Amino acid sequence: xxxxxxHLFAGVLAIGLLAGCGTxxxxxxxxxxxxxANNGAANNTAAATQPANTAIDVLKVSFVPSKDPDxxxxxxxxxxxxxxxxxxxxxxxxxxxQIDVGTTYEAVGEALSAGTTDVGLIPGGTYTLYDDGAExxxxxxxxxxSNDSDNPKxxxxxxxxxxxxxxxxxxxxxxxxxGPSAKGQELAAKVNNGEELTWEDLDSANWAVMSTSSxxxxxxxxxxxxxxxxxxxxxxxxVTQSDSYGSSFARLAVGQADILVAFADARxxxxxxxxxEYGGTGSIWDQTNVIGVTxxxxxxxxxxxxxxxxxxxxxxxxxxxxxxxxxxTEEGKEVIAIYSHEGYKVAQSSDYDGExxxxxxxxxxx
Numbered sequence: 001x002x003x004x005x006x007h008l009f010a011g012v013l014a015i016g017l018l019a020g021c022g023t024x025x026x027x028x029x030x031x032x033x034x035x036x037a038n039n040g041a042a043n044n045t046a047a048a049t050q051p052a053n054t055a056i057d058v059l060k061v062s063f064v065p066s067k068d069p070d071x072x073x074x075x076x077x078x079x080x081x082x083x084x085x086x087x088x089x090x091x092x093x094x095x096x097x098q099i100d101v102g103t104t105y106e107a108v109g110e111a112l113s114a115g116t117t118d119v120g121l122i123p124g125g126t127y128t129l130y131d132d133g134a135e136x137x138x139x140x141x142x143x144x145x146s147n148d149s150d151n152p153k154x155x156x157x158x159x160x161x162x163x164x165x166x167x168x169x170x171x172x173x174x175x176x177x178x179g180p181s182a183k184g185q186e187l188a189a190k191v192n193n194g195e196e197l198t199w200e201d202l203d204s205a206n207w208a209v210m211s212t213s214s215x216x217x218x219x220x221x222x223x224x225x226x227x228x229x230x231x232x233x234x235x236x237x238x239v240t241q242s243d244s245y246g247s248s249f250a251r252l253a254v255g256q257a258d259i260l261v262a263f264a265d266a267r268x269x270x271x272x273x274x275x276x277e278y279g280g281t282g283s284i285w286d287q288t289n290v291i292g293v294t295x296x297x298x299x300x301x302x303x304x305x306x307x308x309x310x311x312x313x314x315x316x317x318x319x320x321x322x323x324x325x326x327x328x329t330e331e332g333k334e335v336i337a338i339y340s341h342e343g344y345k346v347a348q349s350s351d352y353d354g355e356x357x358x359x360x361x362x363x364x365x366x
Contacts, residue, residue: 053091053093054091054092054093054314055092055093055095056087056092056093056094056095056310056315057095057096058095058096058097058098059083059087059094059096059097059098059118059119059310060097060098060100060116060117060118060119061079061083061097061098061099061100061117061118061119061120061121062099062100062101062102062108062111062112062117062119062120062121063076063099063100063101063102063108063120063121063339064101064102064104064105064108064120064121064122064123064126065101065102065103065104065105066339067338069101071338072101072338073099073100073101075334075335075337075338076099076335076338077099078331078334078335079097079099079326079332079335080096080097080099081097082322082326082329082331082332082335083097083322083326084097086321086322086325086326087318087319087322090318090321090322091318092315092318100117105122105123105126106126106129108120108122108126109122109126109127109129109130109133109134110130111305112130112133112134112303112304112305112306112307113130113132113133113134113305113306113307114133114305114307115133115305115306115307115308115309117305117308118304118305118308118310118311119302119303119304119305119319120134120302120303120304120305121300121301121302121303121339122134122300122301122303123300123301124297124298124299124300124301124352124355125215125355125358125359127301127303127352127355128352128355128356128359129359131349131352132306133305133306133307134303134304134305134306135303135304135305135306135316135349136301136302136303136347136348136349136351136352137301137302137303137304137316137319137320137346137347138301138302138320138323138324138344138345138346138347139170139171139298139299139300139301139344139345139346139347139351140170140299140300140301140302140336140339140341140342140343140344141168141169141170141299141341141342141343141344141345142168142169142172142299142340142341142342143163143164143165143167143168143169143342144163144164144167144168144169145161145162145163145164145169145264145265146158146161146162146163146164147161147264148169148173149293150173150293150295151293152175152176152191152289152290152291152292152293153191153192153194153290155175155289155290155293156188156191156192156289156290157192159285160267160268160271160285161264161265161267161268162268163265163268168342168343168345169299170298170299170345170347170351171296171297171298171299171351172216172263172264172265172296172297172299173216173220173263173264173293173294173295173296173297174215174216174217174220174221174224174261174262174263174264174293174294174297175261175262175263175264175266175290175292175293175294176221176224176259176260176261176290176291176292176293177252177259177260177261177262177266177267177288177289177290177291178191178205178258178259178288178289178290178291179252179253179255179257179258179259179260179287179288180252180253180255180280180281180282180287180288181206181252181255181257181258183204183205183206183258184205184252184255184258184259184288184289187201187202187205187258187259187291188289188291191289191290191291192289197291197292199229199231202225202229202236202259203235203236203237204237205238205258205259206238206240206256206257206258206259207233207236207238207239207240207257207258207259207260207261208240208242208247208248208251208252208256208257208259208260208261209221209233209239209240209241209242209248209260209261210241210242210245210248210261210262211241212362215297215358216261216262216263216264216266216294216297217242217245217248217261217262217263218233218261219358219361219362220294220295220297220354220358221233221261221292221294222234222361223294223295223354223357223358223361224292224293224294224295226361232361240256240257242260245260245262245263245266245269245270246270246273246278248260248261248262249262249266249270249273249274249278249284250277250278250279252278252288253274253278253279253280253287254278254279259291263297267284267285267288270284271283271284271285274287295354296354297354297355298347298351298352298354298355299341300339300341301347301352302319302323302344304316304319320344320346323344324343324344324345327341327342327343327344328343
């Protein structure tokens with residue numbers, strides 16, 4: 001069954017590395033900086049538990065093909081020496097760091113499961129499909145947002161949503177956003193008055209959604225509908241699939257759609273185009289309101305192979321510290337920017353239970 005699910009979700013995996021900022025106020029950067037700053041002290045105090053001059057002939061690191069493989073290989077070349085240096089401060093002598101880009105997301109998951117690669121930078125969806133052979137050790141972080149409530153009214157009372165330069169986030173959310181149409185304003189008014197929307201309210205609206213493989217634009221809004229109403233996006237009467245979030249906002253601006261679903265900072269990304277290209281007649285913050293907020297969607301992972309011949313608890317901890325420290329350097333920030341990462345924080349398997357639920361939902365819809 002596990003193998004069957006892996007093949008079923010081949011199309012879903014590409015969603016994990018979409019650009020979309022996080023929306024909680026967890027200070028990922030400060031954690032990274034503190035960890036990096038304390039590396040020297042940690043090396044001294046933990047010397048008894050760290051390996052003394054442990055030699056690793058080859059450390060294999062794999063990336064998923066979210067961008068052109070040649071672009072990824074070029075951008076991550078400095079990671080080889082950075083990993084050698086950081087692991088060296090923890091008692092590891094690494095002969096060679098080999099970096100490759102998998103032909104598919106699944107190929108990297110399968111390599112982790114087989115133990116033919118040691119470390120994989122993979123989306124949460126890929127990790128949960130292959131967690132029989134892969135173990136998450138870090139979650140990537142991005143700039144946090146000023147709003148992170150699961151109550152849509154809070155987002156409307158505290159507009160506009162802004163980025164927080166001093167805080168990092170390990171997850172983001174999807175929002176149901178109502179537009180300036182009469183129906184959109186009607187639904188927003190109910191939410192802002194503290195009233196619960198009914199299924200009939202939502203079913204009477206025109207929706208703009210993304211493809212079924214989109215976490216923020218389809219999967220998590222469907223989970224939200226199922227939790228609240230026992231329904232999914234497929235049960236709605238009037239749904240249009242957009243080819244981009246920009247298309248959804250264009251439909252919303254001119255009243256062709258009453259509701260769209262998008263990642264939490266999508267309005268920030270489309271703020272200027274709302275009036276210059278999409279036909280909005282006022283500020284996007286004045287003309288739109290949040291009417292629903294999904295559960296968190298965790299960011300990309302750094303995962304390790306459970307079946308790698310060199311992997312053990314000590315090396316996992318060393319890799320955690322190494323990646324966090326690398327993200328705290330200017331050179332390291334340039335490397336991880338290829339995936340829009342800004343930092344890393346220690347992760348656990350349960351952080352990605354939402355991804356497991358999402359995959360189970362999509363499987364049940366096939």
